[in-house]
Amino acid sequence: xxxxxxxxxxxxxxxxxxxxxxxxxxxxxxxxxxxxxxxxxxxxxxxxxxxxxxxxxxxxxxxxxxxxxxxxxxxxxxxxxxxxxxxxxxxxxxxxxxxxxxxxxxx
Amino acid sequence: xxxxxxxxxxxxxxxxxxxxxxxxxxxxxxxxxxxxxxxxxxxxxxxxxxxxxxxxxxxxxxxxxxxxxxxxxxxxxxxxxxxxxxxxxxxxxxxxxxxxxxxxxxx
DNA sequence: TTTATATATCGTAATATTGCAATATTATAA
DNA sequence: TTATAATATTGCAATATTACGATATATAAA
Numbered sequence: 378x379x380x381x382x383x384x385x386x387x388x389x390x391x392x393x394x395x396x397x398x399x400x401x402x403x404x405x406x407x408x409x410x411x412x413x414x415x416x417x418x419x420x421x422x423x424x425x426x427x428x429x430x431x432x433x434x435x436x437x438x439x440x441x442x443x444x445x446x447x448x449x450x451x452x453x454x455x456x457x458x459x460x461x462x463x464x465x466x467x468x469x470x471x472x473x474x475x476x477x478x479x480x481x482x483x484x
Numbered sequence: 485x486x487x488x489x490x491x492x493x494x495x496x497x498x499x500x501x502x503x504x505x506x507x508x509x510x511x512x513x514x515x516x517x518x519x520x521x522x523x524x525x526x527x528x529x530x531x532x533x534x535x536x537x538x539x540x541x542x543x544x545x546x547x548x549x550x551x552x553x554x555x556x557x558x559x560x561x562x563x564x565x566x567x568x569x570x571x572x573x574x575x576x577x578x579x580x581x582x583x584x585x586x587x588x589x590x591x
Numbered sequence: 592t593t594t595a596t597a598t599a600t601c602g603t604a605a606t607a608t609t610g611c612a613a614t615a616t617t618a619t620a621a
Numbered sequence: 622t623t624a625t626a627a628t629a630t631t632g633c634a635a636t637a638t639t640a641c642g643a644t645a646t647a648t649a650a651a
Contacts, residue, residue, distance in 0.1 A: 380635065381636085383534065385510075385536075392588075393513050394508055400504040401504040402488065404493065412495070412498070413579070420595060424598095435600085436600095453648065455648095463585070465579055476573070479569050487639065531627095536611090538611090539611060539631095543610080543630095545629095545631080557616090558618085560618065560619065562650070
């Protein structure tokens with residue numbers, strides 16, 4: 378074998394793992410950073426910003442969109458991508474819970 | 485080609501991507517959850533808890549340790565793994581910054 | 592309609608991850 | 622020393638990811 382046994386884990390664990398996988402590549406981190414920096418968020422800008430070819434960036438954008446980390450709306454010939462605050466909240470909340478549970482522990 | 489062009493991105497982006505990659509598998513999410521749930525954290529327990537073979541879990545633990553998400557101290561024949569609060573803080577802070585930047589934006 | 596621009600998809604090669612049996616290592620107990 | 626227990630490493634097969642050239646699609650402008 379070799380593929381992930383995701384069927385053996387809880388829905389919650391799989392959901393969080395999927396979110397983190399979407400953020401597990403420096404290009405996708407850079408895309409999120411860039412979307413936060415600019416006001417108009419057009420994919421063409423990102424192609425000029427990152428050292429990757431257009432199809433590769435399109436793939437990374439699709440990965441982020443698929444994980445609901447960004448959402449895109451068609452704007453003429455371009456597509457305006459932006460960050461989905463709900464997903465950011467969900468991830469941040471996950472770590473808030475972890476930190477809270479850690480409060481009463483030590484090693 | 486095909487491998488990640490991590491050399492082309494900033495240290496910060498690579499660092500965050502490495503952290504998220506360590507959390508991008510449901511087994512590793514489950515391990516972190518389990519370490520939060522129990523007081524004595526011994527690898528043998530995790531082997532009984534998850535539907536994976538011992539070498540596989542050992543690998544996942546190594547991945548988490550390598551990313552500084554957990555740390556282990558030798559305790560006789562066993563190893564006591566526990567969560568590294570500093571790394572949790574670092575990740576949580578990353579999302580805090582994102583949410584703060586999002587405050588003044590909308591799509 | 593034709594052309595140009597922006598983005599997506601296909602096909603494919605290179606590389607990385609996942610999982611486990613077998614085996615090695617390390618520390619305690621007898 | 623010899624066994625036993627816990628964890629790590631090795632080797633390898635199955636699968637997934639990454640990257641990009643070529644091509645397709647879709648919208649806008651001429």
